[in-house]
Amino acid sequence: MHDLLTLDAGIALAAASLRLATPLVLAALGGLLAERAGIVDLGLEGKMLIATFAAAAVAAVTGDPWLGLLAAILAAQLWALAHGLASITVGGNQVVSGIALNILAVGVTGTLSVAWFDLGGRTPTLARDARLPVAPWPDPDAGGLAALIGGHSLLVYVALAAVPLIAWGLGRTRPGLRLRAVGENPDAVDAAGVSVVRVRYLALLLGGAMCGLAGAHLSIGQGAGFLRLMTAGSGYLAVAAVIFGRWKPGLTLVGCLVFAVADALQLRLQGTIPVPAPLIQALPYLVTVMVLAGLGGRIGQPSALGQAWRRGG
């Protein structure tokens, strides 16, 4: 265990945490956008899962990772539209819709992967140039800071850039103000002559795109193909991060990083400490429950979250 205390080991751990945090950050920001617009989004897992498959399938068939990335975004947005149909247009149960879409993603990816590739639920292993590019600079072997920030897959940097971008967009721009307003007081937005329905759909589509990026990172960035149930609950972890982060981008990032460090430590320490790995994996969920228990569940929650909106209703 002493080798963990060296600087190099610390940097390696931090770099691993960054990679593990990437899909969480992207998906959590997607969920945050939907929820700040007033729509409960428990469907992050499903949107990520359908995106992992779409990205890997298209990249495998075309050999082009950019088409794969596009497919991931579109597939996740298709799921987001279905969620919008239920939560915005029909005014159905948003919790149920999200969970149904998660289940549907498991079924659709499982069925299509077997029907199209017949590899027992996988997609073909992708060659290096069918995967998203890795940053050419700085060379991680140079050690030090370069080992922390160099050599990651493209979307790692996108995720880090997305946090301040979305914080700024939500806090300082007119579309961001409107998005927050439909989550707090949709009637006021409607009275101001702005379409609540339109803003909410746009928020869902943008959130869907973020989940698409998260899924693509798993299957064509970090990984080299789709595996059955590849997301393995990270969509739920992202939901936890949003709540942990009180629906704020910066704090949500902190939540994702805490969860990712726990995960990286768990992978690093496997077998060397007396605490069993599965219990460390459960830590993020325990922490979230404790945060909810300690602070009350609703602080920071958008006022109109989960309420279908009807004019005059």
Add this chain to the structure above:
Amino acid sequence: MTALVPLALALVNLALAAALAAALIVAIGADPVVAFDLLWFGAFGYGEAVGYTLTYATSFVFAGLAVAIARHAGLFNIGGEGQAILGGLGVGLVALALDDWPWPVVAAAAVATGAAFGAAWAWLPGWLQARRGAHVVITTIMANQIAAALMTWLMVDVLIAPHGQAPESRVFAAGSWLPSVAEVLAPLGLEVAPSPLNLSAVLALAMAAAAWALIYRTPRGFELRAVGANAEAARRAGIDPGGVVVRAMVLSGACAGLVGVNEILGVHHRLLLGFTGGVGFVGVAVAMIGRNHPLGVVLAALLFGALVQGGSELAFEYRALDRDFVIILQGLVIFLAGGLEGLVRPWLARRARRRATA
């Protein structure tokens, strides 16, 4: 006429789900007629298949009742999966400790422990919702993940059979197993095909009857429905909504915990990983299609039992379609009946009213 709306609604939703699934089958180049024919044969075509269908349905009744009871109190218990895992753990621990006793003793202790473990796992989210305002949907999702991790650790490191390779406990002594329906009926001269169908199916029906009586025929059940309909009004009428929320979750968790009696003591006869296989989420679908009525839950559980059993036969016989195909049907049913409930139901209700006045 309006009384038939729930039934019509279920049928319309099922037909829509089947149509969408059929479109998907065509899209991947398979034949939907062959697929649905195999699905039906796999579920009901011969005695053993019916036994398996009813075995799955037994677990789904427990899981569906769990969701339905919480729903009447206005709560969404998505934690059936975790509660079932804990229930199975309780059942397994009892069986491992007592399996040199005759089966009725083991069964009684296992039912009590399984229900208690499931109830305990649901109590915390209920308490957090009632007293700390933490939403039960979120906390039960977290509790599911924690339960899965806990079970993985216990099976891999603690309860694994000595010298075992797979993460499974030793097999319980045969005398402690819950008797199968085939064994029970044989001395009566009734011959049914051997299958894992066991006496917990009877328990499931009894629980459905008890849930009906509780919800619709007792003061406690009235409180439950009052809080579910309008917590503030219930509070003004002298009911403590927080207490009702906690009680509803405990009852709900106890029902989910009984899944473990069927799976562990009735079917597998040992503790193992993954015995729940998504039962908590099927429970959501079952409760939605059954409109949270215990009789509806039993009928919907039969339907989903048939889908799962038929689906595994289908995957075996028809290579183009994977077992996951049934999960698509489940997802579609939940989406149509829950997410899009505002689409079909008002339309049916309008039709029904128009008929009634015409």
